[in-house]
Amino acid sequence: xxxxxxxxxxxxxxxxxxxxxxxxxxxxxxxxxxxxxxxxxxxxxxxxxxxxxxxxxxxxxxxxxxxxxxxxxxxxxxxxxxxxxxxxxxxxxxxxxxxxxxxxxxxxxxxxxxxxxxxxxxxxxxxxxxxxxxxxxxxxxxxxxxxxxxxxxxxxxxxxxxxxxxxxxxxxxxxxxxxxxxxxxxxxxxxxxxxxxxxxxxxxxxxxxxxxxxxxxxxxxxxxxxxxxxxxxxxxxxxxxxxxxxxxxxxxxxxxxxxxxxxxxxxxxxxxxxxxxxxxxxxxxxxxxxxxxxxxxxxxxxxxxxxxxxxxxxxxxxxxxxxxxxxxxxxxxxxxxxx
Amino acid sequence: xxxxxxxxxxxxxxxxxxxxxxxxxxxxxxxxxxxxxxxxxxxxxxxxxxxxxxxxxxxxxxxxxxxxxxxxxxxxxxxxxxxxxxxxxxxxxxxxxxxxxxxxxxxxxxxxxxxxxxxxxxxxxxxxxxxxxxxxxxxxxxxxxxxxxxxxxxxxxxxxxxxxxxxxxxxxxxxxxxxxxxxxxxxxxxxxxxxxxxxxxxxxxxxxxxxxxxxxxxxxxxxxxxxxxxxxxxxxxxxxxxxxxxxxxxxxxxxxxxxxxxxxxxxxxxxxxxxxxxxxxxxxxxxxxxxxxxxxxxxxxxxxxxxxxxxxxxxxxxxxxxxxxxxxxxxxxxxxxxxxxxxxxxxxxxxxxxxxxxxxxxxxxxxxxxxxxxxxxxxxxxxxxxxxxxxxxxxxxxxxxxxxxxxxxxxxxxxxxxxxxxxxxxxxxxxxxxxxxxxxxxxxxxxxxxxxxxxxxxxxxxxxxxxxxxxxxxxxxxxxxxxxxxxxxxxxxxxxxxxxxxxxxxxxxxxxxxxxxxxxxxxxxxxxxxxxxxxxxxxxxxxxxxxxxxxxxxxxxxxxxxxxxxxxxxxxxxxxxxxxxxxxxxxxxxx
Numbered sequence: 001x002x003x004x005x006x007x008x009x010x011x012x013x014x015x016x017x018x019x020x021x022x023x024x025x026x027x028x029x030x031x032x033x034x035x036x037x038x039x040x041x042x043x044x045x046x047x048x049x050x051x052x053x054x055x056x057x058x059x060x061x062x063x064x065x066x067x068x069x070x071x072x073x074x075x076x077x078x079x080x081x082x083x084x085x086x087x088x089x090x091x092x093x094x095x096x097x098x099x100x101x102x103x104x105x106x107x108x109x110x111x112x113x114x115x116x117x118x119x120x121x122x123x124x125x126x127x128x129x130x131x132x133x134x135x136x137x138x139x140x141x142x143x144x145x146x147x148x149x150x151x152x153x154x155x156x157x158x159x160x161x162x163x164x165x166x167x168x169x170x171x172x173x174x175x176x177x178x179x180x181x182x183x184x185x186x187x188x189x190x191x192x193x194x195x196x197x198x199x200x201x202x203x204x205x206x207x208x209x210x211x212x213x214x215x216x217x218x219x220x221x222x223x224x225x226x227x228x229x230x231x232x233x234x235x236x237x238x239x240x241x242x243x244x245x246x247x248x249x250x251x252x253x254x255x256x257x258x259x260x261x262x263x264x265x266x267x268x269x270x271x272x273x274x275x276x277x278x279x280x281x282x283x284x285x286x287x288x289x290x291x292x293x294x295x296x297x298x299x300x301x302x303x304x305x306x307x308x309x310x311x312x313x314x315x316x317x318x319x320x321x322x323x324x325x326x327x328x329x330x331x332x333x334x335x336x337x338x339x
Numbered sequence: 340x341x342x343x344x345x346x347x348x349x350x351x352x353x354x355x356x357x358x359x360x361x362x363x364x365x366x367x368x369x370x371x372x373x374x375x376x377x378x379x380x381x382x383x384x385x386x387x388x389x390x391x392x393x394x395x396x397x398x399x400x401x402x403x404x405x406x407x408x409x410x411x412x413x414x415x416x417x418x419x420x421x422x423x424x425x426x427x428x429x430x431x432x433x434x435x436x437x438x439x440x441x442x443x444x445x446x447x448x449x450x451x452x453x454x455x456x457x458x459x460x461x462x463x464x465x466x467x468x469x470x471x472x473x474x475x476x477x478x479x480x481x482x483x484x485x486x487x488x489x490x491x492x493x494x495x496x497x498x499x500x501x502x503x504x505x506x507x508x509x510x511x512x513x514x515x516x517x518x519x520x521x522x523x524x525x526x527x528x529x530x531x532x533x534x535x536x537x538x539x540x541x542x543x544x545x546x547x548x549x550x551x552x553x554x555x556x557x558x559x560x561x562x563x564x565x566x567x568x569x570x571x572x573x574x575x576x577x578x579x580x581x582x583x584x585x586x587x588x589x590x591x592x593x594x595x596x597x598x599x600x601x602x603x604x605x606x607x608x609x610x611x612x613x614x615x616x617x618x619x620x621x622x623x624x625x626x627x628x629x630x631x632x633x634x635x636x637x638x639x640x641x642x643x644x645x646x647x648x649x650x651x652x653x654x655x656x657x658x659x660x661x662x663x664x665x666x667x668x669x670x671x672x673x674x675x676x677x678x679x680x681x682x683x684x685x686x687x688x689x690x691x692x693x694x695x696x697x698x699x700x701x702x703x704x705x706x707x708x709x710x711x712x713x714x715x716x717x718x719x720x721x722x723x724x725x726x727x728x729x730x731x732x733x734x735x736x737x738x739x740x741x742x743x744x745x746x747x748x749x750x751x752x753x754x755x756x757x758x759x760x761x762x763x764x765x766x767x768x769x770x771x772x773x774x775x776x777x778x779x780x781x782x783x784x785x786x787x788x789x790x791x792x793x794x795x796x797x798x799x800x801x802x803x804x805x806x807x808x809x810x811x812x813x814x815x816x817x818x819x820x821x822x823x824x825x826x827x828x829x830x831x832x833x834x835x836x837x838x839x840x841x842x843x844x845x846x847x848x849x850x851x852x853x854x855x856x857x858x859x860x861x862x863x864x865x866x867x868x869x870x871x872x873x874x875x876x877x878x879x880x881x882x883x884x885x886x887x888x889x890x891x892x893x894x895x896x897x898x899x900x901x902x903x904x905x906x907x908x909x910x911x912x913x914x915x916x917x918x919x920x921x922x923x924x925x926x927x928x929x930x
Contacts, residue, residue, distance in 0.1 A: 023361075023362075024355070024362050024384070024385065026385060026386075026387045027410065028360075028361075028407055028408060028409050028410030028413060029360045029361055029409075029410035029411065030407070030409075030410025030411070030413060030533055030534065031410065032360075032410070033360065033410050033411045033533060034410075034532070034533070036454065036458070036515065036518060037518065037519050037522050037532065039519060042515070043515075044506055044512060044515065047506060048506060062355055062357040062358075062359075063357070063358065063359075063360060063459070064357075064358070064458070064459075064505070065357040065358060066462055066467070066468075066505050067357065068353050068355070068356055068357045068358070068888075068893060069352065069353030069354055069355065069356070069357075069889075070353075072355065072357050073355075102690035103690055103691065104690075104691055104692045105655060105689075105690025105691040105692060105693075106384065106690060107385070107386050107387075107690060108362075108384065108385050108386070109362070109384035109385075110355060110362065110384070111354050111355060112352065112354045112364065117693075118692060118693055119354075119364075119384045119693060147407075148387075148404060148407040149387045149388070151392045151404075152392065153391065153392040153394065153395065154387075154388055154391065154392045155386075155388040155391045155392075155688055156386065156387060156388055158387070183407065183534060184410060184533065184534060242809075242811055242813065243537075243539055243541070243542060243543065243544035243810065243811035244436075244542065244543065244544055244545065244546060244547070244808070244809060244810030244811045245546070246546050249544070263531075267526075268526045268530070268531045268532065269519060269522050269523050269526055269532065270519065270520075270523055272523040272526045272527060272554070273523070273525075273526025273527065273530050273531050273532070273536075274526075274530065274531065274536070275530060275531065275536040278526075278530050278536070278537060278544075278545065278546070279530065279536075279537045279543070279544030279545050279546050280530040280531070280535070280536025280537040280538075280544055281536070281544070282536075283403060283536075285534075291403075291404070295396065295397065295400055296396075296397035296399060296400050297397075297399070297400050297403050298397075298399045298400070298539070
C-alpha cells in the first residue's frame with residue numbers, strides 16, 4: 001500500500017472522462033438540483049477545467065444537458081455497447097424498482113427502445129452501464145439505500161443500488177459503489193466526492209476511504225450531534241420544549257446524536273442553513289434506516305428519553321456552576337474606576 | 340386544422356426531454372409539408388406511489404414525506420402539506436411564522452425561476468441553439484440593437500444570445516451564481532433546500548434573530564438590482580422573436596384556461612378553517628382564481644376545491660369508480676364532494692405496456708369542472724407565473740406597497756439599489772397564452788417575488804421589534820379530520836388533500852402543477868395542455884426531418900416549466916415515414 005499513499009504512479013491519467021448521470025431512478029431529481037448549488041467545488045469548476053490535475057470532464061446530466069432525446073442518450077448507448085472510447089463514471093440518482101412487480105409494464109424508465117417502441121427501464125441501463133464503469137456513485141439516499149420510495153407499504157419494491165447490484169459488488173478495478181447519501185445530498189458532499197474520484201482516476205489520490213455503508217469517511221465519520229452547535233445545550237441538560245427555540249431539539253424529535261452526517265458543521269450551502277443547528281429536527285435522512293426507523297419524525301427518539309434523563313442532573317449542576325462563574329466574568333475587575 | 344391537405348406525417352419523439360426536472364417524453368407526428376405538429380402525446384416514465392405509502396402514516400409526517408415528491412420545489416409541497424395539516428389539526432401559526440414561510444417561498448420562486456429561465460429555458464434561445472435551428476434569425480439578431488442595452492449591458496440581441504450559451508456564456512454563469520445566493524436566502528428561512536428542515540405544522544423552527552433577517556435582506560437587495568436588468572433583457576429577447584419570426588405568437592398557443600391556487604398567506608386573516616377559506620384565500624398575496632377566455636371565473640378557494648375532478652383515461656391506473664371508498668361525502672360547509680375529487684380518490688397502480696392508442700403515461704388527468712358550461716376544463720398553469728399574474732391582475736386585490744394589482748396589470752415597485760435608481764415594472768395582460776408569454780411572465784414574477792419579499796421582511800421585522808418572537812403553536816392530532824392545502828408550486832397550482840381516521844392518514848392526494856399540464860388524454864378524449872399546446876403548433880425551425888431538433892416544440896414544452904417527478908416524453912423516430920392519415924379524431928390512431 002505504501003506506493004499508493006499519495007496516488008498510484010502506475011495509473012496513466014486519462015485525458016478525458018465522461019460522467020454518465022442517470023436521474024431516472026425513483027427520485028425527485030433533488031440531488032441533481034442540489035448539485036447545481038455546489039460551490040466547493042462548483043459544477044462549472046469541474047466542467048470548465050478550473051481544478052488543476054484533472055482530466056477534461058464531459059458531464060451528461062439531463063437537468064443541465066444541451067442535447068435532448070436521442071442526442072442526449074447517444075453516449076449512454078455507446079457506453080452500453082462498450083463503444084464510448086473514454087472511461088466513464090456512472091452516477092445513479094433514485095432508487096431502483098423491482099421490475100418483477102411491474103408485469104408487462106415498468107416503474108422507471110429512461111428513453112425508448114428503437115426496436116420495440118417501449119421504454120428502456122432504468123434497471124436495464126444499470127445492468128448495461130455498471131460493469132464497464134470506472135467508478136459507480138450512488139447519489140442521494142434513494143440511490144444509496146432506497147430512501148423515501150422504499151418506505152414500508154410502497155408498491156414498487158424500491159431499493160438502493162447496492163441492494164440491486166449486491167452489497168459486495170465492485171467495479172472491474174475493485175472499487176465498491178461509492179455512496180453519497182442525503183435527502184437531498186448536501187451539494188458540496190457530492191462534488192467533493194466526484195472530485196476525489198477524478199483525482200484517484202488520475203493517479204493523484206489513493207483509494208477513496210469508505211465506511212461499511214459505502215460512505216466517504218471524511219464526510220460521514222461524525223454524527224450530527226458531534227458537529228452541532230446546539231450540543232452545548234445538550235451537555236447542560238437544556239432542551240427545547242417548542243420549535244423556534246435556540247436550544248437542543250432532541251426532545252422534539254431530533255435524531256442527531258445517532259446519525260452520521262456533516263450538515264450542521266458544513267451548513268447547507270455556502271455555510272448557510274442546515275438542520276438542528278438552525279431549528280430543524282434531524283430526521284436521519286442520510287441513514288440506511290431512513291425513513292422508517294425514524295418515523296414518526298416529530299416524536300422524541302426512544303433512546304433519547306434515557307440519555308437525556310441521564311444528562312439532566314449533571315447538566316443542571318454544570319449549568320448553574322457556569323452561570324455563577326459567568327456572572328463574575330461579566331463584571332470588570334474592581335480597580336477599573338476613576339474613583 | 341382540417342382545411343389543409345395532410346402531408347406525409349413523420350413520427351418524431353424526444354425521450355427524455357432534458358433541461359427539466361424529471362422524466363418526460365414527447366411523441367409527435369410532424370407534418371413537414373405544412374410545417375405544423377399534427378399530433379402530440381406526452382408520457383411520463385416514473386411511478387413511486389406516494390399516495391399508496393402515505394396511508395397509515397402519522398399525519399404529522401406528511402410534509403416531510405411529500406416534500407420528497409419534487410427535487411426542485413419540494414418545499415412548495417412541504418408548505419402545502421403544512422397548510423393542509425394546519426386545517427386538519429385546527430392550528431394557527433403565529434404571524435411571524437407565516438412571514439417566515441412567505442419569505443422562504445418567495446426565495447424559492449426567486450431561485451427556481453432564475454435557474455429554470457436562464458440555465459434551462461435560456462439554452463433554447465442561446466446563440467448556439469439559434470445558429471443550429473434558425474441561422475437567419477441569428478444573423479438578424481447580430482444586426483439588431485437591444486432596445487434596453489443601456490440597462491442590461493448587451494448591445495445586440497445576439498450578444499444576449501451568446502451570454503446564454505451554456506457554461507461559456509457570462510449571463511448563464513451569473514444565473515448559476517444567483518441560483519446559489521437565492522437558495523441561501525431560502526435556507527435562512529426554511530433550513531435546507533429543497534427539502535426544508537425547519538417547517539412544521541403549527542409554524543417553523545427557524546430562530547427569528549436580527550441576524551437571520553439581515554442575512555436575507557442583503558442577498559435580496561442584490562437580487563432586486565439584478566431584476567432591474569433581467570426583466571428588460573428578457574423583454575428584448577422575447578420581443579425580438581415576435582419581430583424576427585412573424586407568426587411566432589401561434590407557437591404553443593392555446594385557449595386561455597388558466598388556474599392559480601394562490602400563494603403567500605396573509606396571517607391577519609388566514610385561520611386555516613375551511614369555513615372561512617373563501618375569505619382568507621382572497622387575502623393571499625397572489626390571488627387564487629381561474630381565468631377562462633380572459634374572464635375571471637372565480638377567486639373562491641372553496642369553489643376551486645369543489646370543482647376538482649381526477650379523470651383517468653390514458654394512464655396506468657385502475658379506476659376507483661364505481662365502487663371506490665368514499666372518504667368525504669360533504670365538505671365542512673355541507674357541500675357535496677364528488678367521487679372523482681382528490682379527497683375520494685383511491686390510487687391503484689396498474690403497470691402495463693405503453694400503448695399510444697390506450698394507456699401511455701403515469702400521469703393522471705386532473706380537470707376543473709366549469710359549472711357554467713359543464714365542461715371538464717384542462718386548465719394549465721402557464722408554467723406558473725402567467726396564471727399567477729393574470730389572476731392577480733384581474734382580481735385587483737393585491738396591494739402591498741411594493742406590488743399592486745390594477746385590474747389589467749400588475750405593477751412592481753423596486754426601491755433604489757446600490758447602482759440603479761428606483762424602478763417600476765409593469766406586467767400587462769398579454770394577448771395570448773403562448774410559449775413566449777409564459778416565459779416573459781416568469782421573469783416578471785421573479786421581480787414580483789422580490790418586491791413581495793421586501794414587504795414580508797418589513798412585516799417580519801415589525802414582529803421581531805415588537806417582541807413577538809414565537810414561531811410555533813402547539814397542537815393535537817385529531818382522531819378524525821379532513822384538510823386541504825392550496826398553494827402555488829413554482830410551476831403552478833398545487834393542492835394537498837388529506838383525510839385522517841383513527842389518528843392516521845387514511846387518504847392523501849397531492850396534485851402538483853405537472854399533472855395538470857402534462858396530463859395525457861382523459862377519459863373524455865380531451866388532451867392535456869402540453870399535448871394541446873404542441874398539437875397544431877406551427878414549425879419555424881429551418882431544419883428538415885434529417886436534422887430536425889424540434890426547437891419550437893421544445894420551447895413550448897419547456898415554457899410550461901415541466902417538472903415530472905410530480906410526468907411529457909419526446910422521442911426521435913429517426914425520421915421514419917408513417918403512412919398515416921391525418922385524422923382530426925385524436926382518440927383513433929392508425930399505425
